[in-house]
Amino acid sequence: MNGRTKGFNLLELIKKVVFTDFVKGLSITLGYNVSRSITQRYPDEEKWIPYRRWRGLHYLNRDAEGRELCVACELCSKACPTQCITVVPMEDDSGRGIADRVAKVWKVDLVRCLYCGYCEDACPTRAVRLGREYETACTDLASTVRRREELLVPQALAENIEGGVLVKSRLVRTPEGIKVEPDLRRHKKRSL
Numbered sequence: 001m002n003g004r005t006k007g008f009n010l011l012e013l014i015k016k017v018v019f020t021d022f023v024k025g026l027s028i029t030l031g032y033n034v035s036r037s038i039t040q041r042y043p044d045e046e047k048w049i050p051y052r053r054w055r056g057l058h059y060l061n062r063d064a065e066g067r068e069l070c071v072a073c074e075l076c077s078k079a080c081p082t083q084c085i086t087v088v089p090m091e092d093d094s095g096r097g098i099a100d101r102v103a104k105v106w107k108v109d110l111v112r113c114l115y116c117g118y119c120e121d122a123c124p125t126r127a128v129r130l131g132r133e134y135e136t137a138c139t140d141l142a143s144t145v146r147r148r149e150e151l152l153v154p155q156a157l158a159e160n161i162e163g164g165v166l167v168k169s170r171l172v173r174t175p176e177g178i179k180v181e182p183d184l185r186r187h188k189k190r191s192l
């Protein structure tokens with residue numbers, strides 16, 4: 001046995017005698033006891049705002065005049081790897097023909113959706129976007145299919161709201177049930 005091995009063993013022996021590892025472990029445990037709690041009080045007090053690149057529930061955009069941007073070209077449904085988007089086109093009653101084509105039906109089956117974002121990449125008018133709404137849990141299968149009428153309602157988290165943070169939240173009673181609303185009054189916005 002050379003001197004180096006002997007020195008190493010002596011060090012190990014001293015560590016065992018003075019319970020170094022035990023003291024180190026205990027100090028970590030005690031440290032957690034006095035540190036600030038990181039429990040997220042969701043949904044009663046806080047809500048997490050996802051990053052801007054987050055891909056959550058879809059929404060359908062309108063232009064500045066409130067007209068739907070979707071021209072029912074079906075490119076999103078063709079690009080979708082799981083074929084979970086259904087688009088049925090129709091012409092509106094303006095009489096201006098195919099130029100005013102809109103979607104009669106636009107629906108997405110969230111059970112089959114991969115949130116890959118191919119649909120928004122394929123959309124020529126930026127009509128379909130994946131938003132930052134992530135509370136899509138439901139108790140019946142019918143609610144997993146989201147239709148054009150629901151998707152045209154703007155989401156609470158606009159695209160220019162910064163993400164990756166916790167904000168205050170409040171519970172709001174709506175005809176559809178209780179919803180968690182983030183309090184974005186003092187939250188940072190940025191231009192797109």
Ligand code: SF4
Nearest residue numbers: 080113114116117119
């Ligand atoms: S995110 Fe992907 S899987 Fe989901 S609807 Fe769009 S293309 Fe289809």
Ligand code: SF4
Nearest residue numbers: 070071073074076123
């Ligand atoms: S959402 Fe976009 S890609 Fe899909 S049908 Fe409408 S315009 Fe076409």
